[in-house]
Amino acid sequence: MTANAINNEIAALLPRLRRFARSIVYNRDDADDLVQIAVERGLGRSAQWEPGTRLDSWMFRIMKNAWIDEVRSRIRRDALFAPEEAGEHVGDGFAEAQQQRMAIEKAVSMLSDEHRMVIALVLVDGLPYKEAAEVLEIPMGTLTSRLVRARAALQELLSDQARTVK
Template structure:
């Protein structure tokens, strides 16, 4: 009989399939948030989608490493961040690549009422893209994705005080970019 382990427990046949299916369903439910975060990190829609796909592939391959009872989203974001760092290192070895001028977050509402909001969202997403990587990560995790400071610090792998400093500097820079006084 096919036997494997998940979180230290032996699993057989149908039970294994049910757990794998539930894990995959939970990943699918996270896709919109993952995609938004990936596009914010990558500063480009296509690169963000590639990052999201690579993250899903690695998460599925590493499903046995996820600890039941912990936050799946935090675990997946940590995987995504690690892939992004690895890709940036590889890209740095290959040479600089400039992001496109039109890099922005997805804008779902194209109605007449939403046009002004879409323009402002585009301005904000361009401002976020200008932030240094460490500040952009903090802003995306806390302000966009809604993680608590402690959780965001764990995802990034830094002390909570460091995350707080990055977030403060990121907010101040965003306000400058958007023409508001800090």
């Protein structure tokens, strides 16, 4: 595959890369920065991609590793700020759906990085278990057990939030 073709394929993956980044980061600016870092690394190392393998899995792996690098480099972490856009629709019918979305985002943000990545790849992006395991570089059994624990933790967090609201 030519370099131009790889560039076009990576460009076509941008919506999925942004969705994955937003699933693991939850800050729009940080997610955009993460996508930029992953795309730069992917384009710069496109010669390392092996034709015949999935380019999307390769790019997700680059993004996962970039996020791990970022987390390790941060002194302060786990600060969650609602984006400015979160208050745009206060008072209309959209507000309740927005509140639910924000509650889910908050609950997911409270999960460990491992659980957030599994949720993002399997439940948000819809990758098959085998491909998600390859992206995360873990055995399939580890992926399935992490997914079970992540779902249970997420369900508990959401039910705790529902109890505190009532």
